[in-house]
Amino acid sequence: MSGIAHHAGASVGSLYQFFPSKENIGLALLLRYMDEISEQLEQCKANLPNTPKELARRLVSIILDYVERRPVWAILSEVPALMPHRHAIDRLSEIIGTLLSSYAPSIKARELSAVSMAASLMIRATIQGIRLVDPRERTALRREMQRALGCYLEERLGIAGRRASETR
Numbered sequence: 001m002s003g004i005a006h007h008a009g010a011s012v013g014s015l016y017q018f019f020p021s022k023e024n025i026g027l028a029l030l031l032r033y034m035d036e037i038s039e040q041l042e043q044c045k046a047n048l049p050n051t052p053k054e055l056a057r058r059l060v061s062i063i064l065d066y067v068e069r070r071p072v073w074a075i076l077s078e079v080p081a082l083m084p085h086r087h088a089i090d091r092l093s094e095i096i097g098t099l100l101s102s103y104a105p106s107i108k109a110r111e112l113s114a115v116s117m118a119a120s121l122m123i124r125a126t127i128q129g130i131r132l133v134d135p136r137e138r139t140a141l142r143r144e145m146q147r148a149l150g151c152y153l154e155e156r157l158g159i160a161g162r163r164a165s166e167t168r
Contacts, residue, residue, distance in 0.1 A: 026076050034071040034091055037066050041095045045102075052103050052157050053150035058118075059096070060146045063123050064130055074127045093120040104157040115156045122149050 005012045019025040040062050049055045067074045097116030104112070126145040133141050 015156070023079075026079055029072065030079075032098050033070055033076070036070075038091060038095055039065065040066065041092075041099070044099060046101065048102055051099070052153035055099060056150035056153050057102070057146045059099075059119075059123060060126055060142060060149060061144070063127060064142055067127055067130060070142040071131075074131055077124065078128060089120060089124070092123065093117045096123075100153070100157060103153075115153070119149060119153065122152065 005015055013047055015025055019028060044055075044058060044062065049058055080115070093113075093116045096119050097112050100116055100119070101107070101112060107115075122145070126141070126149075129141055129145070130138055
């Protein structure tokens with residue numbers, strides 16, 4: 001609790017004035033951090049890479065760079081008491097789906113939903129993995145996860161996978 005208060009720039013007592021439990025505090029922080037990361041991902045739309053592989057590299061970099069700046073986010077996103085809310089998972093999947101739809105505009109919504117959910121789960125695995133590996137191995141893990149996600153997206157969205165606007 002003191003760690004959360006420190007990161008929030010508040011005292012432990014003041015946190016309890018606004019939040020009845022640790023879980024409520026954690027959820028509020030998780031949702032705030034999710035808003036921040038969502039804004040970064042939304043900005044990615046303005047300068048979307050040409051291929052799904054390039055998008056995968058950028059997604060993994062955006063997320064892992066964010067985790068470096070806000071390590072508490074990675075921890076909170078794995079807390080079992082916060083997982084039933086699923087808001088963070090669904091929101092990440094939805095944003096990724098919006099980005100992916102630019103590469104395969106004719107893909108059925110149900111299929112796109114499954115692909116974006118799988119991609120978001122791969123990103124979550126990357127977040128957890130980066131916390132678990134030795135710091136000297138993080139660069140290699142980042143590169144491998146970018147490669148894995150890129151190959152998956154290329155396979156699922158088609159080898160061409162160019163943005164629809166690029167082919168016109």
